[in-house]
Amino acid sequence: MRFHRVRVESRERLGSYRVLRYPWEGDVEPGQFVLIRAASQRTSFDPFLARPFSVYDLRGGVMSVLLEVRGRGTRLIASSEEIEVSAPHGRGYRPDVPAGRVALIAREGKVAPLRLLYRRLQERGVDHDIFLQLAAAQVPILRDFPGARVVDDFGDLSGYAAVYASGPGAVPPGIPCQVAVEEMMACGEGSCYGCAVPLAGGGYARACVEGPVFEARELAWI
Amino acid sequence: MDLNVELCGLRLHTPLVPAAGTHGKEAVQASEGVYGAVLPKTVTPQPRTGNPPPRLAETPAGMINSIGLQNPGVERFMEELDAFDTGVPLFVSVAGETAGDYSLLCGRLAADDRVRAIELNLSCPNVERGGLYFCAVPASVEEVVAAAVEAAGGKPVLAKLASEGAVEGAQAAERAGAAAVTLINTLPALAVDARRREVRLRGGLSGPAIKPVALRAVYEAFRAVGIPILGCGGVATGTDVAEFMLAGATAVQIGSAGFVRDPREILREFSGYLRETGLDARDLIGAAH
Numbered sequence: 015m016r017f018h019r020v021r022v023e024s025r026e027r028l029g030s031y032r033v034l035r036y037p038w039e040g041d042v043e044p045g046q047f048v049l050i051r052a053a054s055q056r057t058s059f060d061p062f063l064a065r066p067f068s069v070y071d072l073r074g075g076v077m078s079v080l081l082e083v084r085g086r087g088t089r090l091i092a093s094s095e096e097i098e099v100s101a102p103h104g105r106g107y108r109p110d111v112p113a114g115r116v117a118l119i120a121r122e123g124k125v126a127p128l129r130l131l132y133r134r135l136q137e138r139g140v141d142h143d144i145f146l147q148l149a150a151a152q153v154p155i156l157r158d159f160p161g162a163r164v165v166d167d168f169g170d171l172s173g174y175a176a177v178y179a180s181g182p183g184a185v186p187p188g189i190p191c192q193v194a195v196e197e198m199m200a201c202g203e204g205s206c207y208g209c210a211v212p213l214a215g216g217g218y219a220r221a222c223v224e225g226p227v228f229e230a231r232e233l234a235w236i
Numbered sequence: 237m238d239l240n241v242e243l244c245g246l247r248l249h250t251p252l253v254p255a256a257g258t259h260g261k262e263a264v265q266a267s268e269g270v271y272g273a274v275l276p277k278t279v280t281p282q283p284r285t286g287n288p289p290p291r292l293a294e295t296p297a298g299m300i301n302s303i304g305l306q307n308p309g310v311e312r313f314m315e316e317l318d319a320f321d322t323g324v325p326l327f328v329s330v331a332g333e334t335a336g337d338y339s340l341l342c343g344r345l346a347a348d349d350r351v352r353a354i355e356l357n358l359s360c361p362n363v364e365r366g367g368l369y370f371c372a373v374p375a376s377v378e379e380v381v382a383a384a385v386e387a388a389g390g391k392p393v394l395a396k397l398a399s400e401g402a403v404e405g406a407q408a409a410e411r412a413g414a415a416a417v418t419l420i421n422t423l424p425a426l427a428v429d430a431r432r433r434e435v436r437l438r439g440g441l442s443g444p445a446i447k448p449v450a451l452r453a454v455y456e457a458f459r460a461v462g463i464p465i466l467g468c469g470g471v472a473t474g475t476d477v478a479e480f481m482l483a484g485a486t487a488v489q490i491g492s493a494g495f496v497r498d499p500r501e502i503l504r505e506f507s508g509y510l511r512e513t514g515l516d517a518r519d520l521i522g523a524a525h
């Protein structure tokens with residue numbers, strides 16, 4: 015895997031989230047992810063693997079990711095001036111939807127992949143509503159999702175033409191739904207088959223190549 | 237400074253080879269001539285869906301995997317083989333449950349001109365011998381290598397072994413006609429989730445954590461057999477490549493390190509080592525003995 019060393023340009027706290035920004039030339043699809051590690055990991059191999067993060071936003075040559083500190087890897091990344099990043103990978107959301115209003119839903123605070131998607135839908139004039147399941151410490155993220163509603167559950171989504179989800183969970187029957195999943199990854203580029211996601215028809219897909227965004231009906235666990 | 241090595245009658249323009257199961261076609265295509273040969277993921281006679289997740293755990297300087305040899309089966313694999321053609325010799329890794337499976341796979345692969353050598357992944361249960369790994373029983377190694385060599389009709393057969401019993405296994409493989417041995421496969425490992433009080437993953441350990449174990453296996457096998465050795469296990473830097481060759485490896489496989497490093501950098505570091513020492517790659521082989 016090819017990593018690029020970049021300097022973190024800015025770092026901002028929004029409740030329990032942190033936004034990291036770094037320079038990046040190139041394009042990205044909403045829902046794609048990057049692998050990130052602290053620069054020190056290159057030679058220390060400690061932690062050994064880089065960590066996957068959804069692309070949060072990309073504008074004017076500045077990439078942002080939204081991270082929550084979970085364990086050693088995220089703690090180290092959050093406090094590093096210099097990080098190493100991969101190019102964006104994977105299959106993102108495919109916002110080629112039937113005409114009509116669409117819903118963007120984030121389960122358990124997994125809002126990151128929806129930000130760029132929401133901006134792109136907005137640019138294209140697609141009508142949408144955003145529903146976010148947030149813990150109290152996550153509510154400050156609403157700054158980046160103007161108009162979004164904080165919900166405990168998503169209620170009846172049957173009036174929408176399509177649903178774009180982040181995080182696993184029940185899907186409204188009969189509505190086209192794309193969902194972003196998080197699976198542990200090693201290579202992030204299709205080599206190791208470590209990021210297996212069970213498919214409805216049997217067998218597994220790789221979250222890093224065939225995903226991380228899937229048609230919800232393709233997946234076994236929904 | 238000359239990077240060329242000769243392995244089983246093939247000229248490799250560098251001594252680096254991807255380790256089976258760690259370099260998909262995207263990674264191979266991105267490696268831009270770093271590798272002296274290409275080696276895709278192990279293929280079995282029939283498709284295998286692989287193990288349910290989780291399949292990965294991280295360890296200090298390494299990782300544990302339990303993929304379960306997910307692969308599309310030999311027929312589909314052959315249809316997609318051109319994706320691995322990068323102009324360097326193509327090796328194919330095979331596995332089965334019986335000596336007959338290995339022999340069938342070798343026959344099928346040997347008939348294809350694109351395949352230049354076959355590596356037997358012997359870290360698999362032998363269903364005809366109570367499910368013990370082939371590589372754990374020298375008599376099994378000898379039986380399966382002999383069957384594979386016969387079916388391969390002159391194409392080089394490499395036997396990939398575990399660290400445990402590496403010397404006896406390498407000797408058995410040599411007796412049975414193997415052209416080379418690959419040392420080592422992953423080490424048996426376990427990850428336990430203390431919070432949930434349950435096993436998280438039972439699988440194989442790889443990465444820099446296993447390098448000293450792999451070096452020892454290469455070193456001892458070099459003294460015990462006359463056939464070439466492909467060193468494998470924890471190689472992550474150019475110096476690691478040199479160390480494996482000094483211990484006795486003719487070529488060196490890059491596995492998990494490919495997930496966290498650009499193999500072009502590893503080759504650059506190794507070239508730097510050769511330039512500094514004024515040696516050619518082939519001068520290193522076994523020079524620490």
Ligand SMILES: Cc1cc2nc3c(=O)[nH]c(=O)nc-3n(C[C@H](O)[C@H](O)[C@H](O)COP(=O)(O)OP(=O)(O)OC[C@H]3O[C@@H](n4cnc5c(N)ncnc54)[C@H](O)[C@@H]3O)c2cc1C
Pocket residue numbers: 047063064065066067068069079080081082083084085086087088089126127195196197198199226293294
């Ligand atoms: C496609 C994708 C997109 C993601 N996007 C984001 C994001 O935008 N923001 C964010 O905060 N987090 C995101 N995550 C989750 C993030 O990668 C994990 O929180 C992080 O890897 C945890 O590492 P750690 O060392 O802090 O935690 P530890 O618990 O110490 O990690 C131990 C191991 O488990 C793995 N792991 C732990 N939790 C997860 C998880 N939820 N998903 C995958 N692997 C995990 C780690 O990679 C590591 O190898 C994403 C994960 C994936 C797969």
Ligand SMILES: Cc1cc2nc3c(=O)[nH]c(=O)nc-3n(C[C@H](O)[C@H](O)[C@H](O)COP(=O)(O)O)c2cc1C
Pocket residue numbers: 206207208255256257258277278301303305329357396420421422441442443444446468469470471489490491492493
């Ligand atoms: C994710 C993963 C998948 C692997 N798959 C295979 C495989 O299909 N066949 C095989 O012979 N070895 C397989 N291995 C073992 C490697 O080829 C190699 O022997 C081992 O990882 C030690 O080398 P390393 O420390 O450089 O990774 C796999 C290893 C990893 C990490």
Ligand code: FES
Pocket residue numbers: 198199200201202203204205206207208209220221222223
């Ligand atoms: S992380 Fe290796 S195949 Fe997806």
